[in-house]
Amino acid sequence: MKLFQKLLLAPAALGLLAPVAANAADVNIAGLSQYGTEEQVTSITQFSDVQPTDWAYQALSNLIERYGCVAGYPNGTYRGNRAMTRYEAAALLNACLDRITEVTDELKRLMKEFERELAVLRGRVDGLEARVGELEATQFSTTTKLSGIATFVVGANSFSGTNNRQADKFIPYTPAYNKANYGATTFNYDVRLILDTSFTGKDLLRTVLRAGDFNGTAYFNGLTALETAFQSPAADNVVAINRLFYNFPVGKDFSVTAGAKVRVDDAGMLGMWPSVYPADTVLDFFTYAGAPGAYDLDGLGGGFGATYNNVLGMEGVTLSSNYVSINSSNGNPNAGGLMTDGASSVSVTQLAYTGGKAPLVGGSAWAIAAAYTYSQNNSLFIATPLAFNYGGTGSTNSFGLSGYWVPENTGWIPSVSTGWGTSSFQNGFSGTDSWAKAQSWYVGLQWPDTFVKGNDLGMAVGQAPFITSAGKGDFAAATGVNTPLDSNYMWEWWYKFQVTDNITVTPALYYINNYDGMAGKYNTSNGNYNATNKVFGGLLKTTFKF
Structure with a gap:
């Protein structure tokens, strides 16, 4: 509950506690006059009868230091244990309302001074709200993140050595054979689309779509195979499922x-x-x-x-x-x-x-x-x-x-x-x-x-x-x-x-x-x-x- 609301409710609450038949004779007019005209205190230490051990010490300190709307008696006391009349509550409320009015006027002045900047910020916020709404309307999933990797490779191999190739059932590849079959400069690609889905924030459903055209090159088999080289089992340039698995935690x-x-x-x-x-x-x-x-x-x-x-x-x-x-x-x-x-x-x-x-x-x-x-x-x-x-x-x-x-x-x-x-x-x-x-x-x-x-x-x-x-x-x-x-x-x-x-x-x-x-x-x-x-x-x- 805000301070202003608390102050409005305070008289009503006090009224419930006070006798209904209160009259002017019950009010110390002189004391009330002194309370209302006494200069406001600036620190709770000015009250000789308020101690840090008092249950309302912090609340009273906040009213003094934040709003400056608490006054004491001429003898430097607050008399916190004394019953409060409705008139005294009204005087306290009036003093605090004056301070709130001053704060409100200051805010109005600042708002007018920075009116242009506030308008710019308001426009930016409206723009961000519109963009967020557009993204939410067009996103394909609230649980899935899409990332991708595309790779271009341009390269060639030079084969050298002796060419003593004779009939042999044990793969008699020689430099001449390799050059004839894999000696060209090639330009190949590999592309991966990675869909990571999480349903709990700790699990992972991964789907990878992949395509490439490395088959028939020196980069697809044997010791010259590249890490990035991929060929769909079906044919070149065909997108295929390269990964599909689900990982989830069990306990800690x-x-x-x-x-x-x-x-x-x-x-x-x-x-x-x-x-x-x-x-x-x-x-x-x-x-x-x-x-x-x-x-x-x-x-x-x-x-x-x-x-x-x-x-x-x-x-x-x-x-x-x-x-x-x-x-x-x-x-x-x-x-x-x-x-x-x-x-x-x-x-x-x-x-x-x-x-x-x-x-x-x-x-x-x-x-x-x-x-x-x-x-x-x-x-x-x-x-x-x-x-x-x-x-x-x-x-x-x-x-x-x-x-x-x-x-x-x-x-x-x-x-x-x-x-x-x-x-x-x-x-x-x-x-x-x-x-x-x-x-x-x-x-x-x-x-x-x-x-x-x-x-x-x-x-x-x-x-x-x-x-x-x-x-x-x-x-x-x-x-x-x-x-x-x-x-x-x-x-x-x-x-x-x-x-x-x-x-x-x-x-x-x-x-x-x-x-x-x-x-x-x-x-x-x-x-x-x-x-x-x-x-x-x-x-x-x-x-x-x-």
Whole structure:
């Protein structure tokens, strides 16, 4: 209740308490006259009989200091315990009304002085109300947010090395073959529309529409595949559902994810991603935390997963497990489905720790994660051609150990991401029990705000999965080689220009030694490893985010 209302009600309330038959004889006219003419006090301390312990002390102080409409008696007392007559209440109310009138007149003067500015503000408020009303009328959903990423890539590859290509059933790609099939400069695109919906503020329904035209280019398969390269399963330039999953919390520390189009690294499927090397850079291999066998991002299909944060009360520790079947929509148990013999599936279990401001690394952020992955009927996607042919049937066990470190202060010391992975394949090149083995690793460095604030410099080096032991499969039987010379080395360098808040331009260079691994080297006709195959490439990538 406002002060003015309280003052209006005060006489009525006092009247109820006072005797109805009050008359002039009950009023001390002289005292009332003195009360009304006494100069107003400016501080409650002027009253000798008012103490801070009195129940109405604060209210009386506010009336004096804010409105200055309280007067005392000539002897410096307030007489707060004395009964108040209706005439005295009227005198108090009259004094306060005078002060309110003065305040009102001052406000009127100020309003007139700033009349033009107030009119401008009123117009702006009206305009904002109109725009808000228009947005509310045209929005397609109150629960969904739309964002998008469009990427242009212009680039080419230069293939070099010897051309000793002879008939061989083990993918005898040579520089001449690669140049003839992938040597052109190409201009490609990838576009993603991301619809994020939340019904409770804590859950997430994500739908991603995606289209691209990278099929038939050197950027879609093998070691030169780009992270941004996409091709709809139907055809070029066809928009397809690339993601469709739902994530929701269960209690304080658990979250669950399920979807018909989900990947092992989507929200809630993994507790954390063990790399800060940017995913949106150049070569796809460097986005797998060094272990494509353990973090098989090619596994996109129907699946589910759960994450347990702060395991057993240990802050920063996460445990997660998931399952994805690439051909989950196929009703034939011999050719697809969930958890069937024919499912092309991957299941990842990860234990991770994320630290920040830890003394161990001088007050910076760091993390480490160990992952075990069991996959079935699923070849490695980012691998040498020889390694790619393993794992297509039967089972594969993969392990990965990855982590990152970010310095407390950015400068010449970069963030460091690194990882190592190994895989054991139950079946060999054409299905013979072999238990072949493959390994991979990488180190990624990033320097933020290089030369200009907002611009980043980065580089990475590593080896994509390559066969280290062929076991007893057909390859070993045909060649007499159990440990093939399948290794490769990959480098990439890039610099990202932050043109605007929504546009980045990234020129990049990369080099791959022994691009086709042993598949390009070995020649069954003479048994010699006499072919070499190298790739030097460059591209310009422009990314628009909206």
